[in-house]
Amino acid sequence: AQKITQTQPGMFVQEKEAVTLDCTYDTSDPSYGLFWYKQPSSGEMIFLIYQGSYDQQNATEGRYSLNFQKARKSANLVISASQLGDSAMYFCAFLDSGGYQKVTFGIGTKLQVIP
Amino acid sequence: NAGVTQTPKFQVLKTGQSMTLQCAQDMNHNSMYWYRQDPGMGLRLIYYSASEGTTDKGEVPNGYNVSRLNKREFSLRLESAAPSQTSVYFCASSERGSGNTIYFGEGSWLTVV
Numbered sequence: 001a002q003k004i005t006q007t008q009p010g011m012f013v014q015e016k017e018a019v020t021l022d023c024t025y026d027t028s029d030p031s032y033g034l035f036w037y038k039q040p041s042s043g044e045m046i047f048l049i050y051q052g053s054y055d056q057q058n059a060t061e062g063r064y065s066l067n068f069q070k071a072r073k074s075a076n077l078v079i080s081a082s083q084l085g086d087s088a089m090y091f092c093a094f095l096d097s098g099g100y101q102k103v104t105f106g107i108g109t110k111l112q113v114i115p
Numbered sequence: 116n117a118g119v120t121q122t123p124k125f126q127v128l129k130t131g132q133s134m135t136l137q138c139a140q141d142m143n144h145n146s147m148y149w150y151r152q153d154p155g156m157g158l159r160l161i162y163y164s165a166s167e168g169t170t171d172k173g174e175v176p177n178g179y180n181v182s183r184l185n186k187r188e189f190s191l192r193l194e195s196a197a198p199s200q201t202s203v204y205f206c207a208s209s210e211r212g213s214g215n216t217i218y219f220g221e222g223s224w225l226t227v228v
Contacts, residue, residue: 107157
């Protein structure tokens with residue numbers, strides 16, 4: 001069953017502006033995790049940020065923050081002060097924190113930063 | 116820092132041929148994964164292994180087999196390649212508590228003609 005949903009195939013943002021990339025998930029387990037990864041045109045997968053279901057505060061890593069709304073089952077990525085180098089595919093991923101550590105990805109959002 | 120190493124990086128196969136994608140990690144991680152990436156489909160989980168000696172099907176296991184040879188290595192085999200298996204394949208590994216990061220290999224580009 002699909003557990004992770006990204007509904008924005010593509011997004012545009014002006015350089016230096018903030019942008020929010022949406023991610024929703026579906027689970028009945030209390031313990032899980034959520035990741036965001038960036039994939040530039042060169043193809044490598046770059047870790048951005050992680051949020052655990054029991055974490056009290058929203059995760060932040062530099063210009064990246066994760067807007068975690070547990071009741072709504074959403075884990076949106078916020079990129080502040082966009083840069084041209086932020087143009088890439090962005091993937092949200094869901095971690096089943098049980099013994100099997102299964103990780104499934106959404107279909108991604110293509111972000112383009114406009115000068 | 117080698118991290119996750121997968122080979123080969125590029126491969127062209129004829130329909131019906133078999134091949135094995137190799138993956139090794141040097142971070143002593145318990146969990147390893149194989150994904151395929153196709154345009155518009157994101158990364159889809161083929162198989163994963165939570166620990167040495169265990170493997171489980173992911174979202175798209177048909178046409179593939181895996182072997183967790185030891186803690187370091189997790190191979191993906193295509194027994195009879197089909198054009199639908201043309202894709203980019205990523206191996207990854209992770210460990211509970213190690214910063215909760217999934218480490219990826221550089222990807223293997225496979226074309227089946």
